[in-house]
């Protein structure tokens with residue numbers, strides 16, 4: 001990384017340049033592409049940037065819409081398919097059992113779809129507008145450690161990152177998630193975590209109910225040449241395994257469409273549950289440590305934020321201010337300790 005030069009006082013016979021933040025003319029000892037203004041604290045970066053290619057932006061938006069559509073269709077299939085496949089059996093056990101599971105399915109469906117909608121279709125969190133560009137308006141350290149977003153043509157705080165897929169600067173950006181077609185930032189991070197919680201609980205419920213219902217309609221396994229007393233040699237164990245797999249596959253072919261849907265729901269819900277549990281665990285660990293995924297991969301300075309349960313409580317307890325302790329300058333960290 002290039003050296004950051006702080007210009008505290010004009011030096012005669014140096015390189016003259018201009019601060020984008022306060023508009024003051026600065027004299028640097030020599031030409032440097034990155035420097036910090038001694039008055040407003042803004043960081044100027046004169047390095048050339050790669051221009052955004054139009055088709056690359058459109059491709060990423062298209063990819064997001066495909067993922068979001070697939071995910072929505074999958075959720076609707078799990079809800080409708082699960083109800084169609086499992087509810088006749090649940091209602092056959094008793095009317096009360098059917099009603100009980102109807103209520104659970106309703107609650108889980110509403111919580112999953114509503115948290116998904118809030119995470120996906122709500123703005124991830126635009127940073128507040130800052131006055132910039134002229135000396136009398138921008139005061140001393142008024143833009144401390146701010147950089148300039150060339151895409152949005154506006155100041156960008158250390159807690160803000162520009163997302164090229166969303167085409168905007170996002171406050172406390174965690175990552176861009178193609179499955180919700182949106183960034184995860186200050187305004188929707190809690191909804192995203194709620195969505196992950198809801199998916200983990202819902203898929204656990206789907207796997208339990210589909211296993212229970214599947215056992216009732218699964219045809220009995222018919223084994224051939226399986227000798228339980230002779231499976232301790234490698235060849236005999238392989239033969240036994242082959243017999244079990246063959247019996248499983250031949251039974252699966254006898255399954256009704258309902259049974260096949262239950263089998264698919266079991267495999268899909270277990271796979272999704274494992275993947276989302278890992279993601280949720282990773283997210284909770286970052287919140288516990290008081291950082292975001294972007295901080296984690298870029299090793300950015302996140303100030304004096306200590307790991308601890310207080311970060312988790314703040315994150316879930318105070319909707320809009322909670323994320324201030326995530327990322328940001330050391331000032332933000334200090335103000336939260338008061």
Ligand SMILES: [Zn+2]
Pocket residue numbers: 019020021022023024037038039040041042
């Ligand atoms: Zn300045």
Ligand SMILES: [Zn+2]
Pocket residue numbers: 149150151152153161162163167168169
């Ligand atoms: Zn931007």
Ligand SMILES: [Zn+2]
Pocket residue numbers: 163164165166167175176177182183184
């Ligand atoms: Zn984004």
